[in-house]
Amino acid sequence: MGTRDQLIDSSRELLWERGYVGTSPKAIQQRAGAGQGSMYHHFTGKADLALAAIRRNAAEVRADAEAVFAGPGTAPERIERYLRRERDVLRGCRVGRLAHDPDIVADAALRQPVEETFGWLRGRLAAVLAEGQSRGELAAGFDPVAVAATVAAVVQGGYALARAANDPATFHHAVDGVVQLLAAHATTRE
């Protein structure tokens, strides 16, 4: 792997752990084992490198989620599998963290991949939910677009609650709750 990729990977980790404001070029270089010269040769600056790193993180988040959505099972099963997928809860979401970073939100170019990722996620969740309704796996008494946003929000908010408590349990409670609420809309088949 070239130095350029090592810089991107180092940046990906630090953006996940500390966000954009909390990550310095120096820290990125040290973790990558590269010097100043390398970084400013391959990238125009901190923002340019961060953008490359964010795009890769975003692609990974989408691929991980799509693996569940496109997998086997009924719609409610896939939603639950997405919610209960193994996660490093206290680290949180590689992309969602950036939505809380003032310098990311303020910069259209840096915010764009974050916006796209969550736009895509809500769209996919809504599609799965709508498919479940049309197949009769889920009752028709809710708006798939609204509940898709709810499911995505439970995951992101669950991370926040878990970090506040320094305990992953709260995340799992939040997931349990929405699974229970959704279960009331699953059509019984016996």
Added chain:
Amino acid sequence: MGTRDQLIDSSRELLWERGYVGTSPKAIQQRAGAGQGSMYHHFTGKADLALAAIRRNAAEVRADAEAVFAGPGTAPERIERYLRRERDVLRGCRVGRLAHDPDIVADAALRQPVEETFGWLRGRLAAVLAEGQSRGELAAGFDPVAVAATVAAVVQGGYALARAANDPATFHHAVDGVVQLLAAHATTRE
């Protein structure tokens, strides 16, 4: 209002807007109209001032929420009123934002008021939900503790989605979704 209070208020605003890592003592002083000397006379440093500011923000968050929980109405009505309360969505939660700040989470003293606030919030939500079940306003088919975490997570996650999209609409979708899901558990009375 004394200089000390102006420094705290200035810090409260900046912590809300930019988080702890993104807020400098200099910025706090300028917004407060105070000099270096004042700040370091009243507080031992950035962390000390931040702690005072966080505690006030936390108290305000709790008071705002309690006003709804202790108000009139059935349990599901109060939960919905809490969710639909007027909010400055794109600014997000004064306390929740800090759960994403690496230097807050890493410092036990700074994290404590954040943990307490969300512990309290989940407890109050759970109490309202349990009360609703015991009064027969809500069906018994869910765990109040789990759904309390879900409701709190929807709010925090809704802020994250809205900031990612730079559009408050997503927050309201997430709220709509959980209200719709919860409605299936409300006992019909006619």
Added chain:
DNA sequence: GTCTATATCGAGATAGAC
């Protein structure tokens, strides 16, 4: 209590040698 001066360090970037 508040001010100004000063100190140290790191952030972020540029320049030019190799």
Added chain:
DNA sequence: GTCTATCTCGATATAGAC
């Protein structure tokens, strides 16, 4: 491509005058 030297600021804090 990568290195070291250097630059400018701002972050954070201390010291001592007023």
